Amino acid sequence: MSVLASARRPARVIPGFGITLGFTLAYLSLFVLIPLSTVAFKTIDMGWSGFWGVLTDPRTQHALYLSFGTALIAALVNAVFGLLIAWMLVRYTFPGRRLIDAAVDLPFALPTAVAGIALTALYADNGWIGSILHGLGLKVAYTPVGIVVALVFIGLPFVVRSVQPVLEDLNLDVEEAAATLGATRWHTFSRVILPAALPSLLTGFALAFARGVGEYGSVIFIAGNLPKVSEIAPLLIVIRLEEFNYAGATAIAALMLAISFLGLLAINLLQAWNRRRTGGE
């Protein structure tokens, strides 16, 4: 009987493929695909000329440029320092390590508006850090630099939590092997540790970048929100909504969606290429 059954349909060793695939599709549709597709439909409603109008609006262009630009810079900053923090947490044991480890997650837990207000208070011209920087001629709050600061804060845990398990998995003996072969610390880092951590670093970077693009709560407090200077795209969407310009709002959203999707796709392709290159795990 079982022989006949397996002849008709090849048996899978891991059970439950059908049900998990069905669930995944239903779940994704309900929470991701259907809501996002309404964005596309709503945008189509406004017609090509209306969409073109939004696309060529300098205010929209600048907001998009600012959102993606600051998210990119913040994700790059986080990639560097997140790797450093993850490294330190994995490699060394010292009193208070658990505390620092836990503190990394705080940006996840904190309402982002609270973070935005706290950062603004610190970095405003009369704040603790802001006053010092102001003396040096640097202005952080109410400028694009302030946006980057907020996005660095928001994105840090993504990088640390992506890289940390991979570094934990990277045995100390690999570094020792590099040392016995005469590699300097820099060579050990650049030729051994970084390539091993790179896929996870890319993942963390992509997550931090995506989160930064969509971030709203913390940014609007520190950005100052001057049109064409420090106004981010998510804020412009909210402004359009408040003007009851729903089509205008969804058009910007559709643009953001398209750019984000292309960016994440590029990172995924890069990962796949890297996996293929090293013969998989």
Next chain:
Amino acid sequence: MKIDIRNLHKDYNGSGVPALNGVNLTIEHGELVALLGPSGSGKTTLLRSIAGLESPTSGAILFDGQDALHQDVRDRNVGFVFQHYALFRHMTVLDNVGFGLSVRPRNRRPAASEIDRRARELLALVQLDGLEGRYPSQLSGGQRQRVALARALAIEPSVLLLDEPFGALDAKVRKDLRAWLRDLHDRTGHTTVFVTHDQEEALELADRVAIVNRGQIEQIAPPLALYRSPATPFVYEFLGSVNVLPVDVRDGKAFLDGCPVPLADAAQGTDAGAYRMYVRPHDLRLSEQRTPGSGALGVLQNVRLSGGLVRLDLKLDLIARPIEVELPVSDPRWSDWKKGDKLAIAADRFHLFPQAA
């Protein structure tokens, strides 16, 4: 290169038990030495100290008479092979082997083509030609370990150190690699030290075997000498099986269960008193009891056939555990013996250690 280790101590913080407790060891140029001991004996710590991966608390390590202890691991020029290979998994086999040359300072770094040539040469030496483009994940365990060895040899090390090099491999591959490593050593002549907890491996492979116990070298000797004349009870018990029997020494004779056992010439000067007799199963002689007093009496409990040997368990009155005797299968007498037979026991070769030790 000759390695001198003098009075080496290493304390790990907080444990209270020193990992190395006064190690003295000299390894001659071109020698193949095994560090053999139970786990936690300090053998790996000793090897890592020679490499510079551990910093001993005190003592000295000399390479050809030059202080090496205060040299950084990067400058010691040792080839180290790790138990779990420690290959760079994002690099091809060829890049792994060439790594040591490619990270040299610019003025000592060979040209890329030269690195490539040398790496290929070494891969041929470890019989892995044709696998240059593979990644470590695409290799078997034995192949990975040979890549690790080629990588260590690429820097032309003055000494080759191997930490349980075959520990993670299955029995068949272990045996093959063992013979192969011995052959490689004979051809390249590197001063080589390897750590193992497998006595068969140590005895078969090494020129000399150092028995490590509790952070000290118990004995260092060529394999045969080590097996035949162990210096301490620990070495006796660690290498091969041994029977421990209580004896009394008086008048230049040892008495086992009241029966005299003649002492070898070397042991003639032994002071009278209680001793423990260490004797290998194959150094015991059995005879059927004919005349009273021809030897201590044991009751045969069990006869087992094991390959070319017959193992017999005999119960003596004066110790709780049965003793083990080995006879060649060709010995004609054993097939007639039955459980419960009384047999006389005599010893050909044995060592006496004081009771208190």
